[in-house]
Amino acid sequence: MLTPFQQFIFSLSIIFAVIIGIVRFKKMDPSYYPFIYNICLALLMEVAHQVLMSNGYSHPLVAAVNVYGFLDFFLFTWLFHNWGIFNRKRRVFFTVVSIFFVIWLLTNVFYSQFSKKLNLYYIILYSFALIYFSVNAFNKVIVHARSNIYRNAQFWICLGVIIFFSFFIVLNATRFLLVIKPKVSTKFWHQLHEINVYSNVLVNFLYAVAVIWIPRKKKYTTLF
Amino acid sequence: MDTSEKEIYNVVLIVVGVVGITLIFFIITIIRYQRRSLRLHKEKIQAEIDTLEKERRRIASDLHDELGPLLSAVKLHINSLNTTDPSDEEVITKSSAYLDSIIRKLREISNNLMPNTLVRKGLSKAISEFIDNNRGAYGLEIRFICDYELHLNQHKEVNIYRIIQEILHNTVKHAEASLLIIKIVVEGGRLLLMTADNGKGFDYFAKVKDNPGLGLRNLQSRAEVMGGELTCQSEPGKGTTYTIEIPI
Numbered sequence A: 001m002l003t004p005f006q007q008f009i010f011s012l013s014i015i016f017a018v019i020i021g022i023v024r025f026k027k028m029d030p031s032y033y034p035f036i037y038n039i040c041l042a043l044l045m046e047v048a049h050q051v052l053m054s055n056g057y058s059h060p061l062v063a064a065v066n067v068y069g070f071l072d073f074f075l076f077t078w079l080f081h082n083w084g085i086f087n088r089k090r091r092v093f094f095t096v097v098s099i100f101f102v103i104w105l106l107t108n109v110f111y112s113q114f115s116k117k118l119n120l121y122y123i124i125l126y127s128f129a130l131i132y133f134s135v136n137a138f139n140k141v142i143v144h145a146r147s148n149i150y151r152n153a154q155f156w157i158c159l160g161v162i163i164f165f166s167f168f169i170v171l172n173a174t175r176f177l178l179v180i181k182p183k184v185s186t187k188f189w190h191q192l193h194e195i196n197v198y199s200n201v202l203v204n205f206l207y208a209v210a211v212i213w214i215p216r217k218k219k220y221t222t223l224f
Numbered sequence B: 001m002d003t004s005e006k007e008i009y010n011v012v013l014i015v016v017g018v019v020g021i022t023l024i025f026f027i028i029t030i031i032r033y034q035r036r037s038l039r040l041h042k043e044k045i046q047a048e049i050d051t052l053e054k055e056r057r058r059i060a061s062d063l064h065d066e067l068g069p070l071l072s073a074v075k076l077h078i079n080s081l082n083t084t085d086p087s088d089e090e091v092i093t094k095s096s097a098y099l100d101s102i103i104r105k106l107r108e109i110s111n112n113l114m115p116n117t118l119v120r121k122g123l124s125k126a127i128s129e130f131i132d133n134n135r136g137a138y139g140l141e142i143r144f145i146c147d148y149e150l151h152l153n154q155h156k157e158v159n160i161y162r163i164i165q166e167i168l169h170n171t172v173k174h175a176e177a178s179l180l181i182i183k184i185v186v187e188g189g190r191l192l193l194m195t196a197d198n199g200k201g202f203d204y205f206a207k208v209k210d211n212p213g214l215g216l217r218n219l220q221s222r223a224e225v226m227g228g229e230l231t232c233q234s235e236p237g238k239g240t241t242y243t244i245e246i247p248i
Helices: A004-011 A014-027 A030-054 A058-082 A090-112 A120-144 A153-178 A186-212 B003-080 B086-113 B116-121 B123-134 B154-175 B204-210 B213-225
Strands: B141-146 B179-187 B190-197 B229-234 B240-247
Touching (some): A014 A186, A030 A186, A058 A090, A153 B003, B116 B123, B116 B154, B154 B179, B154 B240, B204 B213, B213 B229
Parallel strands (some): B141 B179
Antiparallel strands (some): B190 B240
């Protein structure tokens, strides 16, 4: 079984994607910026998670995870909007984000009280939404990509999102169901979390590959 | 962990395993089908373009090599007629002028179908010549910027030439522009063909979604066949910019 510190080290695997992203940032297609913001935020979150957990700040930790849940959803949805998943209609994008913001707010007010417990309702819901968007984007890439698909950043990002959030739903649904169980041992929780750690490492490497293949900024002729 | 926890954990592991295996199978299958479909699609486009180019070359050659000399012979014969009747002389002069005009038009059509300059002197010269021929026509100012001597294989040269022809045609037909700039840059193993006009522009994504039209499809097909990528940036009132990246 992994110790919490080992789990933290594994979770830092996102740093590869972050470093590549920062190095390539100026040259990459701006439509991918939300993804870079997202992986930077994920890295910050992992560090904050470790700091808060090791100092025993459970309430701020839960609050941080709950806020991160919404930011994660917002940044991924922004990315999918840039890829044309909402037919490039800004109104649809803002409507989707607004609906999820209201749900996030309501579930936080009535269920998790922001820092008392994890907002599992919202976590499961937004995971489903991101899988839905990713499957759409993935299908679009499969149908429209006319170059080597292994060199397509969208392909790797969608794959990462589908894999990560599928396992995430399974684990959080289990966690959600076990809330009714009076007492669950710490060892069980750790083992459950370990599955998430491994899927996270795999997905972090997929994201690193994706960042490598993010297309360069298009050079448009500056004429007028 | 007690027994019930172990059981729950095992169930979770099984679910995770099943989801994982299904995902892997799903992804591998999709990739295989995508690759196969992509290969067939490229072969189909390549065959269509090859047939089209072959046919154009044949027609151009027939017009230039067979009809051209015949018309010249007819002109010679007409001019050799000896008559003193002024009205006959006028008919001969007029016929000769018509024949000249037909021969000139024939050369023009033949050159549009398969430019001699492209075959003999290469892409940059052919583009320059094409632009010179169209400069000022249709009230459109055309600027061509290329600081390189381009040496590509003939398929790519023909495709790039056709793309430029198509873009110019689209600009004249739809853009209502007064200026078109065509720029070619070679860097890092790729050729960048960039064009921009100051016309009325259009909603590219809406156009592609509704009905891309033959012109846009043609541009995309030719870019794909070369392993390149076409990007169009256009908004109503903001002109149209095409960028085509072609590996060389």
